[in-house]
């Protein structure tokens with residue numbers, strides 16, 4: 001453990017902590033744009049500068065380890081001046097498009113500009129102008145708004161392992177791009193969108209659907225057994241975007257399905273009650289039914305709602321139990337097989353195979369990721 | 372040297388190759404071969420290619436050593452070779468009019484050649500030539516007679532400091548790596564040579580590649596590394612080729628590979644040619660490139676000597692630093708330390724360019740004054756003009772005025788004068804240089820070379836450049852000098868790496884020493900040195916004008932009006948300030964203001 005003093009307060013932290021970690025522990029806020037505790041240290045935004053006694057220059061608190069006896073000042077007029085100049089520089093190369101920007105009200109840059117009261121800019125000059133066209137289905141990329149915090153690049157490489165984007169060009173023209181500036185073509189996990197502090201990366205699906213006054217509904221993703229925690233932003237009883245909070249088991253991270261594949265919720269075709277078939281299946285007409293995998297062409301007639309009857313859960317379960325018992329009695333347990341799903345948890349899958357093996361009495365049980 | 376023999380040494384650095392050195396060498400070889408058949412002379416005449424001597428402006432340079440007497444010819448073309456061969460080599464009569472003159476003597480006599488001692492003397496492509504000059508003796512000593520602590524002690528006592536710019540004491544750095552426990556350690560030679568005006572590292576890599584390899588071997592022994600990389604920019608094609616050849620020879624002779632000199636220690640050195648961006652010379656960015664990533668510096672939370680390449684202890688040393696090591700080991704730390712000042716031992720190679728008579732590579736002991744370098748070795752300012760300033764340390768260095776000429780060249784004094792040693796770039800300016808325009812020139816380079824990682828450097832340097840640009844265009848604002856000073860200091864204090872910390876230097880140093888010049892640009896909208904085009908106006912003095920019409924003929928913008936034999940007039944709206952009329956007028960009738 002190492003003892004240090006920040007703004008007159010004494011604290012003892014692990015020797016592998018940074019000054020920023022220690023300050024956070026004390027509840028002292030130091031402005032940052034590029035810091036993310038889940039990712040490797042970047043040190044690019046230069047906002048987290050602090051003064052350390054005995055050091056001629058201010059140091060970046062996110063990139064400096066604590067030392068015994070350190071005397072740190074997190075906010076002085078000099079430091080605030082340096083921070084505000086850096087924000088002024090960032091804004092001198094920014095479209096200042098808050099009125100239409102998806103992130104307004106929830107943007108770190110906007111917040112900092114507000115906090116430091118930067119209206120006039122002494123450094124007006126060349127600004128990056130980019131064509132923002134990117135035909136990928138999910139991620140809207142407006143690189144003019146990028147503050148080069150590098151969080152997207154790092155999360156894509158270090159957490160997602162996809163390495164779909166990186167910095168290209170040099171100087172003011174440095175830009176986060178997919179290879180050869182083609183359209184983004186990646187896993188579309190949207191992790192980059194999740195960490196972007198500005199409006200540079202947003203979800204295409206949620207553009208112009210509202211920025212404030214959401215009802216937040218915490219829930220669990222139904223797509224897989226990981227069971228990530230989701231927060232649904234709901235407006236007029238419609239999900240308008242999905243994200244995850246930092247303090248969840250998935251630490252705010254989601255995959256493509258959890259983050260973007262929510263539109264099914266409002267689909268008119270989504271089943272929300274059990275149905276029992278009333279018309280026999282032989283009515284289905286499949287094209288090329290003699291081919292094992294079909295021709296890929298649509299069925300001529302889909303099973304429609306008129307073939308089913310809506311029932312209660314009790315009725316449905318009773319019906320299933322009745323049918324299984326009937327098959328088991330007529331043809332023996334091995335005539336039955338159970339297929340479960342990776343969308344269930346381990347515990348649910350365990351119970352399922354127990355049901356098939358011990359209750360029904362067959363080993364015909366499998367799962368899309370195999371037992 | 373057997374004095375019956377004639378030795379012909381032809382320069383074979385990049386400077387010479389582009390001046391036709393290859394053809395000159397071939398001409399000598401062909402002649403000695405063909406005449407050898409006639410006269411049996413062949414076994415007497417040995418032709419050799421040698422590394423750059425640092426005086427490329429006079430290339431192709433040829434040494435003829437006959438009976439132990441060395442004659443240097445300059446500016447040799449292939450068609451001059453037969454005469455040299457006939458008169459000098461066969462009949463022993465040197466050709467006076469082609470011999471290198473006083474400037475050549477003056478250029479070399481003021482220098483102390485330590486790292487460059489082999490350049491221009493031995494064949495850089497032959498290991499035998501290096502070995503004959505005592506090469507690999509120091510490495511053998513280090514591997515067989517000394518233990519690592521003794522080597523580090525020797526380097527520390529020599530006062531060798533890093534030649535890559537920061538001047539960190541090499542021995543201390545090695546000690547950090549030595550003391551860090553690890554399963555793997557690396558030694559990396561930094562041959563990126565970022566500074567576009569410097570060519571010292573290139574000269575060493577081309578002219579004496581084995582000295583770098585030997586330096587790396589000794590470093591590897593000292594810290595316990597078994598893997599090395601030589602990082603070199605791939606635009607240095609000849610350096611890449613010679614280093615590759617040198618490494619191959621070392622492997623063939625068992626100098627690299629397993630169990631070096633029977634010491635039980637292995638060493639594998641790889642060549643790493645890579646695109647040489649400015650920033651890839653920065654040590655942490657360079658290591659990222661070797662790891663397969665983009666050249667972007669990372670915050671130094673640990674020393675690279677303790678956690679560098681793939682988080683293992685790594686020594687990154689500049690090519691010149693490493694090339695100094697074999698000499699220290701063979702001639703002793705005291706000798707080396709004695710060459711320099713109290714705080715930094717040895718010599719430093721500068722790439723002197725600009726408005727001096729003798730441009731080229733100069734190696735001087737640290738502690739020499741700038742005046743000695745510019746006037747004694749450089750032969751003073753060209754065209755008899757006056758000295759104005761000297762820029763040291765490349766595009767991120769600072770400009771020093773005349774009042775600092777008698778200061779010693781060492782890391783501390785240069786820092787006091789507002790500049791850096793950098794990689795040894797030295798550009799001399801005469802009185803016809805505009806300091807605002809010069810800073811703008813350097814910032815135009817740096818604003819484009821910033822890696823883009825951190826805010827102050829990425830945007831700030833660009834903004835400084837834009838402010839300078841408007842000053843040179845007569846659009847400067849009254850507070851621009853103060854704004855430049857504030858922004859410059861801001862970038863210097865808040866940037867992540869050495870690039871941003873030094874990039875404002877050209878501006879800050881010229882404001883410090885030539886503030887008036889900035890003020891005149893802004894307030895009077897005039898460029899005292901007559902350089903900034905937009906602040907000039909061209910007019911015709913009617914008294915001098917004979918109406919010859921030359922100006923009218925050359926003007927690309929049709930801005931000159933007038934009829935023959937009558938004074939002409941320049942239309943200020945149309946004039947694009949190209950200066951052609953001024954050059955064309957024989958009567959001094961064009962006036963620049």
Ligand SMILES: Cc1cc2nc3c(=O)[nH]c(=O)nc-3n(C[C@H](O)[C@H](O)[C@H](O)COP(=O)(O)O)c2cc1C
Nearest residue numbers: 533534535561564565652653654688689692869870
């Ligand atoms: C922007 C920048 C560019 C640099 N370029 C070079 C270079 O081209 N060659 C070099 O040897 N060192 C360069 N350096 C210095 C290296 O970071 C490092 O300090 C040096 O290679 C260490 O070797 P030394 O101790 O032998 O000088 C550069 C540093 C910075 C900040």
Ligand code: SF4
Nearest residue numbers: 097098101104107199
């Ligand atoms: S990214 Fe932030 S600061 Fe920029 S326009 Fe959007 S809301 Fe405004």
Ligand code: SF4
Nearest residue numbers: 156186188189190192
């Ligand atoms: S969506 Fe995921 S994979 Fe694609 S760039 Fe962003 S982080 Fe990388």
Ligand code: SF4
Nearest residue numbers: 146147149150152196
């Ligand atoms: S796109 Fe967003 S996350 Fe990526 S570097 Fe720019 S500001 Fe940071």
Ligand code: SF4
Nearest residue numbers: 221223224228255258
């Ligand atoms: S589908 Fe994706 S978001 Fe949903 S639980 Fe699984 S990993 Fe998490």
Ligand code: SF4
Nearest residue numbers: 822824825828868871
């Ligand atoms: S100071 Fe410049 S070159 Fe260095 S990390 Fe920052 S942006 Fe890159």
Ligand code: SF4
Nearest residue numbers: 926946947949950952
């Ligand atoms: S400076 Fe050039 S453009 Fe102007 S008048 Fe002379 S020749 Fe014409």
Ligand code: FES
Nearest residue numbers: 043045046048062
């Ligand atoms: S948070 Fe430390 S530099 Fe960005």
Ligand code: FES
Nearest residue numbers: 382384387423426
């Ligand atoms: S190559 Fe001949 S002096 Fe440089």
